[in-house]
Amino acid sequence: MQAIVLEDGGVFLREVEQPSCDTGMAVVRVHAAALNHRDVFICDGKYPGIATPCILGADCSGTVVECEDRSWIGKSVVVNPGTQWGNHEDYHSSEYEILGMPVDGTFAEFLHIPISSLIEKPQHLSFEEAAALPLAGLTAWHALFSKAKLQTGERVLITGAGGGVSSIALSLALSAGCEVFTTSSKPEQRQYWVQRGVRDAYDYRDETWIQHLRDLGGVQVVLDSSGGNQLNDILGLLQRGGRLAVYGMTNGNPKPFDVFKLFWKQITVYGTKMGSDKDFKDMIEFVSRHEIRPQVDSVMAMADFEQAFQRMRDSRQTGKIVLQVHK
Ligand SMILES: NC(=O)c1ccc[n+]([C@@H]2O[C@H](COP(=O)([O-])OP(=O)(O)OC[C@H]3O[C@@H](n4cnc5c(N)ncnc54)[C@H](OP(=O)(O)O)[C@@H]3O)[C@@H](O)[C@H]2O)c1
Incomplete structure (x- = not known):
């Protein structure tokens, strides 16, 4: 599959191995992924604990294509960008990780993700709008x-x-x-x-x-x-x-x-930093109830990621910059 990979020498669109599904996990076919300023900070070496190689990206929407719990297969989903928040609602555990460094992220055709990170996509949102929601929301x-x-x-x-x-x-x-x-x-x-x-x-x-x-x-x-x-x-x-x-x-x-x-x-x-699993569920529920639409600045092809990163670096965006991965 194609993915945007952070390496020691820079960021590249690479052909990498497609993930297969482990116990407790799901594979999501990514439709759209969205940029966060974090991705730019990581590319520019301005983020703590940078580890390479790594597929970038924290946000996406897509369709579940593999999962041991078969009730998820075929469902349209968004993904919680953080894992292992822990027991305190106010702050995360030391094991907390955000997708897209150090763990492989969403700027890829397929994402391997814990089942517990999945939540059904709000019905009123397109895949592009839904991809703009997780980390920022x-x-x-x-x-x-x-x-x-x-x-x-x-x-x-x-x-x-x-x-x-x-x-x-x-x-x-x-x-x-x-x-x-x-x-x-x-x-x-x-x-x-x-x-x-x-x-x-x-x-x-x-x-x-x-x-x-x-x-x-x-x-x-x-x-x-x-x-x-x-x-x-x-x-x-x-x-x-x-x-x-x-x-x-x-x-x-x-x-x-x-x-x-x-x-x-x-x-x-x-x-304040990110949020708990409960916050993520509550936020998605509120967005669905009020039919909130994230402001999408632009939708670009995955191959145009350098342009997308530069747009954010230059602070030209109004709302979220989205990468189209699969139509
Ligand atoms: N703690 C967390 O969990 C968390 C999560 C996400 C992001 N962040 C951090 O929060 C920051 C924003 O992230 P983002 O993804 O939303 O970035 P972003 O989309 O790039 O937004 C940055 C915005 O900052 C605004 N800005 C710049 N100078 C300003 C000033 N003097 N006064 C008021 N606003 C100013 C600009 O607003 P205008 O375009 O309107 O001028 C710009 O669009 C980044 O530093 C990021 O690392 C932290």
Whole structure:
């Protein structure tokens, strides 16, 4: 089969052996796979514990073609990108692994995966939309609802609307009946989300946005992966007793971090990463119930993966970049 393989010398489209099915496992014929920023960080050597060779990719949708539990065969599925979360809902075990390094991932024609990682594809989604959901949806769900305990009617700021996780987080928060604010460098993305019910969308490169949102009374919850010095301004936007959920630091660490605002306003900070098996099930169930559609930026052929990776590196995407694997 064909697969996108990380090797010591780079990333290549290779002919590799097709997996066969072991006990407790299934083989999924991959229809579509989606990129996450993690894949780019791994390719660029900016991720801890890089091990080669490895098939990249954490997200996919497809059809089960082999499985010892025959009731799965022929079913359309999405796959939980994480395995061995462990017993604590709040944080994962030391055995936790994410598909696409160190374990072989989804950028391949076939995926060998534990049966416990399978969940039926929401019926309202195409394979391309469904592939865009798992990692970003899981991360957004765990951060907003399991960690920050976001409630209906609360005010939430989700930064960087063009990002994969942010775009699905926006849909989840809107469907949960929250008052939602966002930021984006992209005018079309700001317009898109305001049309979908976001109260205000700001250009984070124009520093006056902070004052604007402060004048509106600030927010109770912030979801952020941009980091950098702007995080100190964002602390200033949180109301007393506010909650900040942080899942990345695209712009590095804030220097210095404003500890005063933390204790003066009694802010709780949640460091958050991926989510449990229960989170994954709950997220898929919520997406099905509310017929949420992940925002798909583009669908490209697997052979065009370099273009897809570059698009993400250049931050040109609005939502998720999807690779078409099988039609
Ligand atoms: N902890 C976890 O479990 C977890 C899971 C997934 C991702 N992550 C991390 O989270 C980050 C985002 O991942 P992703 O896959 O969603 O990446 P992505 O699709 O590449 O999104 C990154 C987005 O960051 C936004 N951004 C850049 N500078 C910003 C700023 N100053 N203020 C606000 N937003 C800014 C941009 O938004 P605009 O395009 O709107 O300008 C960009 O689209 C990465 O660092 C990734 O490693 C962590």
